Amino acid sequence: MAIFLYIKKFFISVYSIFLGFRVTLKNMFKKSVTLDYPLVKQPMKERFRGMVDLIPPDCVICYQCIRVCPTAALELAHVTKEDKKKEITKFVFNAEFCCFCGLCEEICPTDAIYLNKMYEVVYFDHQDMLSIDLMKADKYKFLNEKNPSCKI
Ligand code: SF4
Ligand code: SF4
Numbered sequence: 207m208a209i210f211l212y213i214k215k216f217f218i219s220v221y222s223i224f225l226g227f228r229v230t231l232k233n234m235f236k237k238s239v240t241l242d243y244p245l246v247k248q249p250m251k252e253r254f255r256g257m258v259d260l261i262p263p264d265c266v267i268c269y270q271c272i273r274v275c276p277t278a279a280l281e282l283a284h285v286t287k288e289d290k291k292k293e294i295t296k297f298v299f300n301a302e303f304c305c306f307c308g309l310c311e312e313i314c315p316t317d318a319i320y321l322n323k324m325y326e327v328v329y330f331d332h333q334d335m336l337s338i339d340l341m342k343a344d345k346y347k348f349l350n351e352k353n354p355s356c357k358i
Pocket of ligand 1: 258274275276277278279280303304305306307308309310311
């Protein structure tokens with residue numbers, strides 16, 4: 207009697223192995239739904255809100271982004287030169303305060319300020335995320351250096 211039970215268990219085991227292989231074979235030639243991250247990255251959606259970024263020449267120094275920001279994450283200062291032209295002396299972003307609401311982007315009349323598609327924001331010292339100089343082209347370079355897979 208025990209021998210029949212043993213044979214039955216043997217066939218059940220073999221059957222379950224083939225069942226597993228059937229699922230594997232069925233999916234083996236299908237298009238992969240996962241990405242080889244971080245070598246391959248999913249492009250972020252249009253409405254994704256990453257880090258706050260600025261196109262300095264497009265800024266007309268209207269201070270609307272400063273006024274609308276609910277967390278006071280932005281700091282702007284300027285001087286008026288003799289020829290009445292305004293010049294930005296300070297435009298910094300305190301990412302630690304930002305709630306990524308996107309209001310600054312929404313209100314900007316010239317689209318100078320925007321939220322980029324950067325999402326690999328890795329940092330070890332929270333001071334790094336304070337006073338990010340928006341006037342600098344390589345403002346987020348330090349993040350790339352700390353996390354080589356991170357690219358804007
Ligand atoms: S996204 Fe919102 S919280 Fe962040 S800087 Fe812009 S307005 Fe301020
Ligand atoms: S709202 Fe736009 S144009 Fe006005 S200060 Fe901010 S970034 Fe500059």
